[in-house]
Amino acid sequence: MNDALAALTARARACRICVEAPLGGPLPHEPRPVLVPSSSARILIAGQAPGTRVHASGVPFTDPSGDRLRDWLGVDAATFYDPAHFAILPMGFCFPGLDAKGSDLPPRRECAPAWRAPLMALMPQIDLVLAIGVYAQAWHLGNKRKSSLTETVMDWRALWTSDARPRVLPLPHPSWRNSGWLKRHPWFENDFLPFLKREIAIRISGDLGKADPESPLS
Numbered sequence: 001m002n003d004a005l006a007a008l009t010a011r012a013r014a015c016r017i018c019v020e021a022p023l024g025g026p027l028p029h030e031p032r033p034v035l036v037p038s039s040s041a042r043i044l045i046a047g048q049a050p051g052t053r054v055h056a057s058g059v060p061f062t063d064p065s066g067d068r069l070r071d072w073l074g075v076d077a078a079t080f081y082d083p084a085h086f087a088i089l090p091m092g093f094c095f096p097g098l099d100a101k102g103s104d105l106p107p108r109r110e111c112a113p114a115w116r117a118p119l120m121a122l123m124p125q126i127d128l129v130l131a132i133g134v135y136a137q138a139w140h141l142g143n144k145r146k147s148s149l150t151e152t153v154m155d156w157r158a159l160w161t162s163d164a165r166p167r168v169l170p171l172p173h174p175s176w177r178n179s180g181w182l183k184r185h186p187w188f189e190n191d192f193l194p195f196l197k198r199e200i201a202i203r204i205s206g207d208l209g210k211a212d213p214e215s216p217l218s
């Protein structure tokens with residue numbers, strides 16, 4: 001990691017905005033930002049926010065969602081956690097807490113405005129963003145996002161062939177809660193995931209010459 005990115009990462013890891021200057025109620029626990037910036041990774045995983053297990057481990061995607069995500073990407077844990085290959089920046093770096101039903105709260109809204117643009121500016125080598133869930137899709141796709149997550153993910157071919165850089169591919173969250181969504185949308189596993197695995201493999205091998213800039217229908 002270069003010096004500027006290392007310095008900004010250190011500041012983000014020491015961040016206390018959500019307890020000292022929150023927008024609304026403060027974070028109900030000590031901040032524990034979980035992020036993996038990188039000066040060399042081609043791929044950015046733009047997730048949602050840590051859950052309870054990741055809050056405890058301090059390592060992103062150390063949970064069943066991570067297992068499913070690695071399966072989607074076609075990579076093992078060693079590759080996934082190698083910052084030479086993947087940078088990981090959730091939309092909220094800290095576990096936001098649980099709602100009354102025991103579900104994870106949304107990412108803290110203080111986080112992205114404070115950290116995301118400066119971190120992205122120091123990672124210009126990123127050429128593929130995997131935008132997981134509506135919060136990451138809103139930030140990384142802006143007005144290219146459709147009115148629902150399903151419509152946005154279904155639009156992946158058009159997003160791939162757009163002029164926007166870095167390229168952004170939208171994904172649903174790999175949580176078990178989305179197993180029903182996956183069953184209702186078999187095209188995701190049949191069409192989208194083979195393409196995604198191929199583009200991930202190309203970037204990990206460093207052989208970007210094999211990437212097809214035009215057609216997602218290989």
Ligand code: SF4
Pocket residue numbers: 012015016017018019027031032033092093094108110111112114
């Ligand atoms: S969620 Fe983000 S803004 Fe809030 S304390 Fe954690 S790092 Fe800081």
